[in-house]
Amino acid sequence: MRFVIIGAGRVGLRTARVLREEDHDVTIIEHDEAMIRRARTQEFTVVEGDGSREDVLDEAGIAQADVLGALTGDLNVNFTACMIAKYHGCRTVMRIDEAYREGIYRKYADAVDEVIYPERLGAIGAKNALLGGTIRAIADIAPHLQIVELTITEAAPVNGYTISELELPADATVLAFGKHEQPLGIPSEDESLAVGDRLIVLADFAVLSEVRQLLVGEDPKQATANADADPGIDADTGGIH
CATH class of the missing domain: 3.40.50.720 (NAD(P)-binding Rossmann-like Domain)
Known part of the structure; x- marks a missing residue:
């Protein structure tokens, strides 16, 4: 772009x-x-x-x-x-x-x-x-941890799974879940994942690329490049100009 x-x-x-x-x-x-x-x-x-x-x-x-x-x-x-x-x-x-x-x-x-x-x-x-798009970094909460919001796409391997069937890497945890255009809440194990649904995930930077591949459907090369770029963002609170 x-x-x-x-x-x-x-x-x-x-x-x-x-x-x-x-x-x-x-x-x-x-x-x-x-x-x-x-x-x-x-x-x-x-x-x-x-x-x-x-x-x-x-x-x-x-x-x-x-x-x-x-x-x-x-x-x-x-x-x-x-x-x-x-x-x-x-x-x-x-x-x-x-x-x-x-x-x-x-x-x-x-x-x-x-x-x-x-x-x-x-x-x-x-x-x-x-x-814009399907992945939004929300916060860096520790040197190697980030909270991200991810939106399920057609290409996501987990599209159609339930929350109970979702197997994220060991260093990633689902914090909240929201159906398409619905408020976020505590996920229920029986909720099914469909296009447009959102997940709030706490993840170690080391597994972000794998999380992206599962929930958004990025290819491995793209997911790794994007995950590697996120830690470089400094949540600067100073003025811009």
Whole structure:
């Protein structure tokens, strides 16, 4: 997938690194010279300028991009960039500060695909929002443990199994289960797994690839690459830009 990220601050740059490690194409837009140098030192393609300007977005390849992540600290820049990206058919993910009142949040949330609070979620949340899809990292709770939400797909080997028949690796545990579009709850052994159902799993990084293969149906090479990339995400609580 092709991503355009506006803002080369701490979370923006870390999110860009994780996306690149998963073989996605990432272009960054930034106007601050020091941040531009840092991103280019890490061998990112960087377009200098204001991310709310259409000519700058054009230079970054917005017409060919799949997703725009507007991750600056300027709400007006983020929103304007998202509106331009929507015109080009991109998925739009916009940063908003926690300080904004609920009415402001709703106004912007209705206009873009997803609103995120990077100060709270860090790079994990930003990456999840950008990618969407069937696997969402929720939290790193220890050096080698992560809680993830996985959505059962057609390709999942366990599609059609009951919870009692589900055999995860020894270092992985189901914490919660929810039928498609239903609230999460404590799993019952008789519940059957179907496409769209969600599982919250606590797993050691060493077995994440195996868990992905079972519940999502990723091939072994893809599952290993994705699992290896997750520990590199730093749940940074600092500002982006």
